[in-house]
Amino acid sequence: MKYSYADLSPEQFESLVVFLCQQLLGISVQGFSKGPDGGRDAKFIGTAELLPSRSAPWRGTVIVQAKHTNGVNKTFSDADFFGEATTETVLGKEIPRIKSLRAANALDHYMLFSNRRLAGNADEAIRGLLSRECGLPHGSLYLCGVEQLEMWLKTFPQVATLANIDPVDSPLIVSPDELAELVEAFARNQQVIQAAVDSPPTPRVSYADKNSLNNMSEDYARQQRRNYLKDTTQIQAFLAAPENLQLRRLYETVVMEFQLKITAKRKSHQSFDDVLEYLTDLLFGRDPVLRSNKRLTRAMLFYMYWHCDIGTTGGDDSTD
Structure with missing residues (x-):
């Protein structure tokens, strides 16, 4: 075998x-x-x-x-x-x-x-x-x-x-292929969407509550927000554009896989800091596109978390 x-x-x-x-x-x-x-x-x-x-x-x-x-x-x-x-x-x-x-x-x-x-x-x-x-x-x-x-x-x-x-x-393993395609497309169009409004999208639950529910440390959450919050508006505008319908569906496929794997493989004692860093290292190790767009890859993962597409939000975690 x-x-x-x-x-x-x-x-x-x-x-x-x-x-x-x-x-x-x-x-x-x-x-x-x-x-x-x-x-x-x-x-x-x-x-x-x-x-x-x-x-x-x-x-x-x-x-x-x-x-x-x-x-x-x-x-x-x-x-x-x-x-x-x-x-x-x-x-x-x-x-x-x-x-x-x-x-x-x-x-x-x-x-x-x-x-x-x-x-x-x-x-x-x-x-x-x-x-x-x-x-x-x-x-x-x-x-x-x-x-x-x-x-x-x-x-x-x-x-x-x-x-x-x-x-x-087996450990938490995800495929980098779809995310690499998404990151590459966003990187190509980043200049076009710079004019998006400055205010970030509103998370479905408060950031502090979500961090508590997911066991994310205050320091890590603060750094993530400081580094990548400004990118969330551009990512949301990019995914919402009518011409990017196929990329939006690709994004939905990615978050579904990530969320299911995180739910199934995350150990009860692990902080979400560890989960995100493990995912990031795994993705960088497996795909050269993501490795050459490290900041954007991290911003995309933060957007998934900020937008409540990965991680728990309490209750049944159903989407709106």
């Missing part, structure tokens, strides 16, 4: 990696824990069951990292993940941690799993970089992308069951 790894939560992906490593290394693999620097590691100490082979297994301490992304069609070669000359990539930030563990004799072998595609040239380049920077032999480094992950899960089909990978437990 092929899994949509981008639709898993980081915790689900980490659980999948731990159960897989218990097959590859041994049952004593310890699960992921968050370190003081924010990194999350799993660890195995002993003689590996299968890696790199039964006849010549790893011995010592194996540190395992899982790097999950909600982005689709991502690779190990992406500029945000790997770059020889920058410390701001995912790998660039990881190297000092590996060097520190190596210096403390707390790491003999290193494994990196990610739900990204891994080409042969990228595998060689990344292992070469890690070997040079961290003083680890090539044979003590293992990179696993989605292609190898699929093969391992066919070899060990019980791993997904053990990790309890259930679509019902």
Whole structure:
């Protein structure tokens, strides 16, 4: 079975990696824990069951990292993940941690799993970089992308069951396609609608009441209102224009999907600050149009909230 790894939560992906490593290394693999620097590691100490082979297994301490992304069609070669000359990539930030563990004799072998595609040239380049920077032999480094992950899960089909990978437990994932089309159309016409009246549309319930109902913090609500309230009139005028009927219907499709997913997947303890920031990061990670129009995307999400199209308003949340 092929899994949509981008639709898993980081915790689900980490659980999948731990159960897989218990097959590859041994049952004593310890699960992921968050370190003081924010990194999350799993660890195995002993003689590996299968890696790199039964006849010549790893011995010592194996540190395992899982790097999950909600982005689709991502690779190990992406500029945000790997770059020889920058410390701001995912790998660039990881190297000092590996060097520190190596210096403390707390790491003999290193494994990196990610739900990204891994080409042969990228595998060689990344292992070469890690070997040079961290003083680890090539044979003590293992990179696993989605292609190898699929093969391992066919070899060990019980791993997904053990990790309890259930679509019902998946995180809040929405499609960026319709919103990207909407944002792109608004961006093209923004100059035309600058003349809209200055007063923002009236929310269906008061902003303060809605924030309380949705558990949005006062500071976050104040910043959102200050940054994006002035855009709500233009967005409303744009959606109300007769020539934009199809875009208005597209907007209705977007808010219906967002609202249903938020209702189904939001955990009871989560603030709406967390929900909006998670949605924003997800959308930026999955669509280049939204990523290149970050302010407008955030303004559109604020409009949805301000206009009471996402989030609860109390009662039955019916629209007028």
